[in-house]
Amino acid sequence: MSDLPAVRLFGPGLSDAEEFALERDREDPLADFRSRFELPAAGDGKPRVYLVGNSLGPLPRASRDAVAAVLEGWGREGVDGWFTPPDPWYEIDDRFLVSLGRLVGAKRHEVAVMNGLTVNLHLLLATFYRPSGARSKILIDAPCFPSDRFVVETQLRWHGLDPSEHLIEVGPEPGSSLVEEEAFEQVLAERGEEIALFLLGGVNFLTGQRFDLERLSAATRAAGARFGVDLAHGFANVPLRLHDWDVDFAAWCHYKYGNGGPGAPAGLFVHERHLTGEPLPRLGGWWGNDPDTRFRMQLEPDFVPRGDAAGWQLSCPSALAMAPLGPAFEMLVEAGTDRLREKSIRLTALLEWLLHRWLPATDSEDGWQLLTPSEPGRRGAQLSLQIRRDARGVRDRMQQAGVVADFREPDVVRLAPAPLFNSYHDVWRAARSIREAMDMSHGIPGATIPGSRSALDDG
Ligand SMILES: Cc1ncc(COP(=O)(O)O)c(C=O)c1O
Structure with a gap:
């Protein structure tokens, strides 16, 4: 445990006491953002510990007004x-593109908001997956x-190629x-001439x-293939x-850590070197057409794509669906992305440390395994726990205790503290709740969590 990132990040004061987490919240410069969300409540009316921002982020209060404004405008103005x-x-x-560019490290004209993620992947593969001769994989x-x-798979089949x-x-x-x-670099080096596209999560x-995208982008380019990323x-x-x-x-997509709402219009990036020339x-x-000539259908019937990433758009946007994104x-x-x-890093490190402290030993029969890398640079907010016994039941009991996590078949529980609305106290409660839920599934009624100790007690 002494080599876990939390020990370095929090120093000798690191402790599993509730007060330690509460103190971190008091000194958190982002703490006020939490009150700008409507967090789902438990039966007692108190907010749940919402650790599923990696699935669907909660509702920003201001998004209610943004949607209401579109409805109001529709009623008042019609077309x-x-x-x-x-x-x-x-x-x-177009209104969000400056912000969006800042969030993904892109120029305004390299990003667009449209459709759903899967639709956008298909549209992008229609452009960037062009199998040719031996370079088809x-x-x-x-x-x-x-x-x-x-x-x-369906793109391959659509090109008449067998996925196997x-x-x-x-x-x-x-x-x-x-x-x-x-492992990717080796395949790119050995089989690069066969590979047309590398699509990576x-x-x-x-x-x-989390993968090193700069490094894998360079390796893919050296192999002569295209590099696309699902983010x-x-x-x-x-x-x-x-x-x-x-x-x-x-x-x-924008519905996870982006908090854009269920099924929110998705995002897309096309590097500017693909936006020049032919x-x-x-x-x-028509929505990918030059907006200045979009309505001159009879006079200028030819498709003239916009010169930016929005030139991949197809349909007019849903104003109602777009509104919460603002x-x-x-x-x-x-x-700010740096502060977030x-x-x-600190939230996830504290969670990891508390889990190691409170859960059964990782190598025990009743144990668990962290699937996520421990190095902060190799992960984001999420920790994925493989739980050997009754993972689904553990997640369900956490839910009953007011802690929302998600479960992926067959035995993985995912916990994702999101820095915009989760607190250090959320993380403390989540770790305690998972310990209690595991005790119950192992038939240890009323088992208690070891008393609070500081990092120094580790010896
Ligand atoms: C990694 C990944 N890819 C693709 C999708 C599909 O997204 P959509 O339903 O928005 O197309 C998801 C949805 O959660 C996802 O997590």
Whole structure:
């Protein structure tokens, strides 16, 4: 335990006492953001410990007003709402781009907001997956989120190619939950000439492992392939410099750490080197057309894609679905990605340390294993626990105790303290609750948590 990141981050004062967590909250510069959310409440009316921002972020209070304003404008203006100042829906999708660019390390014209994540992956593959001769294969990481796998498999089939021959998967070595960057580099070096595209989950949905995107982007480029990233679990969670890292394209959703609402319109990045010169081939629609000529259908019928990432748009945006993104992005920008990351590292480190302190030994029959890397640089907010006995029951009992975590078949419980609205006390309560839930599933009624000790007691 003495080599866990929390020991270095919090120093000799580190303690499992409740007061230690409460004191960290009192000195937290981001603490006030919590009150700007409506956090789901337990039966007693008190907020639950909401550790599922990696699945669906909670409702920003200001998003209610933003949606209400669109409804009000619709009722008042009807179709004129598309063009009536101050917030015409015609530009609603463009309005967030400066903030969004800052959040992913991109220029304004390299990002767009549209559709859902899976749709955007298909649109991007229509452009960037162009199998040609021997260079026809797609490389992915394993375990890969099912939707991403369906995207690459159906794209291959759509091109008349058999996934069993044209899909290369690189997963963890036996006995490990992690995939080393070297494993991808080796495949890219040895089979690079066959690979047209490498599509990677930037932060793995199951293990929470964060990959070195700059390094893998360089390796993919050296192999002559395109590099695309799914950032569903990366957006607003880990630092991103998509432009500087030379990523070809990326796509992500806004409903997780972005707090944009269930099924919120998703995000997309296309590197600016693909935005100059002759427009790249794509699947087109009128909203990707130059906005100045979009309505001159009879006079200028040809598709002239916009010169920015929004040139991949197809349909007019849902103003209602877009509205919550404004307040959500503003809060993230106001909090600042550096401050969010700093707090995130500390929250997750405290959680990890408390779990090691309070849960049964990791190698015991009733034990657990952390699937997520311990180095803060190799993970985001999420910790994934593989629980040997009755993982689902453990999650259910936590839920009954007011702590919301999620469960992934067959035995993984994911806990993701999000720095914008979770507190250090949330983390303390979550660790205590999982210990109690595990005690119950191991038939130890009323087992108690060891008394509070400080890090120095570790010896
Ligand atoms: C890694 C990853 N990829 C893809 C998806 C699918 O997203 P959507 O339903 O928004 O297309 C998800 C959803 O959670 C995800 O976590």
